[in-house]
Amino acid sequence: MKQYKIKKNKIVTLDYKVTDADGNIIDDGHIPFEYLHGNYQGIFPQIEKALDGLTVGDKLVLQLARNAFGEFDDDLVLVEDASLLPKDIKLGSIFTLSGEELQLSSNINSSLIEAGLVFKEVYEDFGKPMIYRVTDIAEGKVVLDGNHPLASMELCFDIKVANIRTATSEELNKFHMNGKDTKVKKKKRKG
Known part of the structure; x- marks a missing residue:
C-alpha cells in the first residue's frame, strides 16, 4: 500500500487536541478534522505549512500566537x-x-x-x-x-496525521468553482 505524503490536493484527516497556554482543553478533538491541503484556507496557514510533507502516523505539536483568532477588542x-x-x-x-x-x-x-x-x-x-x-x-x-471566543488566547495544537488520500476531481472542482469552499468536515469516529 502506497504511503502518501501531505501535499497540495490531498485530503488530510487529523486527530487533534487543542489546549490553551495553561493546558486547559479547548477542543478535545473527539471528531477528526478533515481538510483539502494546498493553501485552500481550510486550516491555519501555520499549521498547514508545518504539516506539509508529513505521512500517516506522524505527530506535530504547534503553538499558535495570541492573535490567531484576533486580539480582544x-x-x-x-x-x-x-x-x-x-x-x-x-x-x-x-x-x-x-x-x-x-x-x-x-x-x-x-x-x-x-x-x-x-x-x-x-x-x-x-x-x-x-x-x-x-x-x-x-x-x-x-x-x-463580538470577539471570537478564542481571541487573545495562545493555543497549542497536538496533532496526529490519521489519513491522507488524493482529492477526487469532484472535490477539487467544488473548490475551484466557488473559489473558497473550504468547509471543514468533521468525520464521525467509528466505534
Whole structure:
C-alpha cells in the first residue's frame, strides 16, 4: 500500500487536541478534522505549512500566537438594556446596530435569553455579518461580545496525521468553482 505524503490536493484527516497556554482543553478533538491541503484556507496557514510533507502516523505539536483568532477588542463588548431584547430570543438571531441603540430584526422568535446565545450584526459598510454572543445577563442588562471566543488566547495544537488520500476531481472542482469552499468536515469516529 502506497504511503502518501501531505501535499497540495490531498485530503488530510487529523486527530487533534487543542489546549490553551495553561493546558486547559479547548477542543478535545473527539471528531477528526478533515481538510483539502494546498493553501485552500481550510486550516491555519501555520499549521498547514508545518504539516506539509508529513505521512500517516506522524505527530506535530504547534503553538499558535495570541492573535490567531484576533486580539480582544473592548469596543466589541456591548452592554445593553435587556428590555431591548425580546424575552424569547432564538439562537443565531440577526440584529443591527445604529449608533448606541440596539435594533433587532422583526423575525425573532424562540426560547429565552441566556448566556452563550449567538447573534449576528450586519455591517452595511462591509456587507458581512459580525457575530455577537450573549456572555452575561444581570440586573436587567445583557452583555453582547463580538470577539471570537478564542481571541487573545495562545493555543497549542497536538496533532496526529490519521489519513491522507488524493482529492477526487469532484472535490477539487467544488473548490475551484466557488473559489473558497473550504468547509471543514468533521468525520464521525467509528466505534
